[in-house]
Amino acid sequence: MSLLPPGFDELERFEGWILASEKERHARRYDSSMDEIRDFYNAIKPKREAIVEYLNQFPMDELPADANRLFMMGLSFMEVSIAVEFFGRQQPVEGYDVDQMVAIE
Amino acid sequence: MKTVMADKRWCKKYPHVGTGPVSTEPNISPDLYELEKEKVFRKCWLNVGRVDQLPNPGDYFVADIEVCSVSILLTRGRDGTIRAFHNVCSHRSNRLVWDKSGCDSTSTCGFHCWVYDSDGKLRSITDESNFHDPDKKALGLTPIHLEEWLGFLFINLDPNPEQTLYEYLGGVVEELKGANFDPFKRVFSYEVNEKANWKTALSAQNELYHVPFQHHATIPDFAVKKDERYVRLQDVRFHGKHSIYSSEAPGGLPVPTLGSQGEEVRLPLIGDFDFYTIFPNFALLIIRGEQADSFIVYNFWPAGVGASKWDIGFYFVPPKNVGERLALEYAKCLTRDVLQEDVVAHEQVQAGLASRAKPHFQFQDEEIQIRHFHKVWEETCGVSL
Numbered sequence: 001m002s003l004l005p006p007g008f009d010e011l012e013r014f015e016g017w018i019l020a021s022e023k024e025r026h027a028r029r030y031d032s033s034m035d036e037i038r039d040f041y042n043a044i045k046p047k048r049e050a051i052v053e054y055l056n057q058f059p060m061d062e063l064p065a066d067a068n069r070l071f072m073m074g075l076s077f078m079e080v081s082i083a084v085e086f087f088g089r090q091q092p093v094e095g096y097d098v099d100q101m102v103a104i105e
Numbered sequence: 106m107k108t109v110m111a112d113k114r115w116c117k118k119y120p121h122v123g124t125g126p127v128s129t130e131p132n133i134s135p136d137l138y139e140l141e142k143e144k145v146f147r148k149c150w151l152n153v154g155r156v157d158q159l160p161n162p163g164d165y166f167v168a169d170i171e172v173c174s175v176s177i178l179l180t181r182g183r184d185g186t187i188r189a190f191h192n193v194c195s196h197r198s199n200r201l202v203w204d205k206s207g208c209d210s211t212s213t214c215g216f217h218c219w220v221y222d223s224d225g226k227l228r229s230i231t232d233e234s235n236f237h238d239p240d241k242k243a244l245g246l247t248p249i250h251l252e253e254w255l256g257f258l259f260i261n262l263d264p265n266p267e268q269t270l271y272e273y274l275g276g277v278v279e280e281l282k283g284a285n286f287d288p289f290k291r292v293f294s295y296e297v298n299e300k301a302n303w304k305t306a307l308s309a310q311n312e313l314y315h316v317p318f319q320h321h322a323t324i325p326d327f328a329v330k331k332d333e334r335y336v337r338l339q340d341v342r343f344h345g346k347h348s349i350y351s352s353e354a355p356g357g358l359p360v361p362t363l364g365s366q367g368e369e370v371r372l373p374l375i376g377d378f379d380f381y382t383i384f385p386n387f388a389l390l391i392i393r394g395e396q397a398d399s400f401i402v403y404n405f406w407p408a409g410v411g412a413s414k415w416d417i418g419f420y421f422v423p424p425k426n427v428g429e430r431l432a433l434e435y436a437k438c439l440t441r442d443v444l445q446e447d448v449v450a451h452e453q454v455q456a457g458l459a460s461r462a463k464p465h466f467q468f469q470d471e472e473i474q475i476r477h478f479h480k481v482w483e484e485t486c487g488v489s490l
Contacts, residue, residue, distance in 0.1 A: 052428040056426045074431050075434050081435060081438070086439070093449040096449055101448060102298075103294070103295055104296055
């Protein structure tokens with residue numbers, strides 16, 4: 001089985017954004033350069049509707065493994081969207097400690 | 106009800122709240138912190154969670170109230186009743202339950218294996234025949250007063266609370282009469298350990314005046330109408346120790362469209378965004394959504410005069426498909442980042458307060474609810490600063 005569902009192969013180079021927890025996605029956003037973040041954001045953005053349409057064909061709790069990886073990539077896209085669309089940098093406030101606000105998952 | 110865009114409306118409506126400067130001492134004084142422990146946290150009703158944390162018989166969770174050196178075990182018994190106990194074994198006062206939450210019909214002390222039922226009764230004493238006629242009926246867990254309001258669980262550490270929870274909440278009960286919070290699930294939770302007094306953190310949330318400035322990158326116009334420069338609240342209401350401020354949201358709030366396939370899921374709202382401060386440290390934020398409303402809960406727990414733990418819970422109608430779940434993630438990440446902007450500010454304010462450069466807060470009319478909060482705090486502590 002390939003990493004991502006058919007039709008989404010070109011997103012496989014963003015494998016590093018397939019992350020299960022908010023803590024991991026949030027940390028990766030902070031640890032990436034804005035160039036890396038924009039590259040990922042710009043690649044996913046035009047495919048948003050196609051991704052949602054593809055994933056919505058499955059019941060939420062029964063995503064096949066490749067679809068689940070696409071879903072996790074989608075969650076990472078939402079995470080970085082805030083950095084790109086609102087702040088133009090990784091963190092909301094310069095010098096903010098990423099570990100201070102702990103997501104209880 | 107429309108927002109009136111005039112200046113100084115609330116001080117005329119609520120003259121008893123006053124207009125003078127307010128002392129910063131409660132946020133920095135070690136002596137007042139000690140007083141606050143006894144007069145506020147050991148006397149007032151404190152929210153410690155919601156019934157949805159205990160859906161089934163045997164479910165339990167632990168709430169540690171560090172400021173009072175108390176650990177509380179909340180359980181749902183086999184009879185379906187929710188109870189609260191000191192999380193302390195009757196034998197030699199060991200901490201009974203060490204997990205944060207779980208499901209078990211009994212709790213066993215790790216020290217000498219004394220076993221308790223989920224209704225608090227002592228079930229068995231290890232090597233009982235070698236004790237000196239222990240009265241097992243009297244050796245159950247020590248109960249703590251627990252009452253529920255609309256699914257919110259409140260405890261009171263006073264052995265003889267002066268008021269029932271409903272008496273304590275007063276007019277707030279009427280404001281939310283008939284509200285059904287059950288369709289909403291706690292989808293996201295955060296814990297923030299801050300170098301800020303709990304009142305510094307709470308007060309920063311208890312107004313919208315700061316939003317266009319501190320949150321200029323994220324939600325600058327959420328509460329400001331087009332062609333207006335400053336926030337004007339839609340309504341401010343006081344009920345005993347508690348307050349509500351309410352705002353329209355002309356600029357919109359980061360809430361996803363959920364429940365698109367079902368019926369509307371509504372909560373009582375005065376405006377588009379209602380902020381309830383339930384004294385002392387609980388805030389309930391009700392937010393209008395397109396199809397389904399949502400709510401957020403905050404608990405601000407003292408951890409020293411200059412430190413606190415801010416517990417945050419986001420409640421939404423559960424998403425029905427992956428698309429809704431992704432929309433929810435976006436809204437959550439944006440809201441979380443707005444709150445991160447706040448956290449940084451809480452700590453900077455606390456540092457400024459601790460420097461004692463300024464003996465007073467200066468509150469404007471749209472901050473009257475913070476003024477009210479400080480007045481209530483002083484009255485509750487029996488001080489006039």
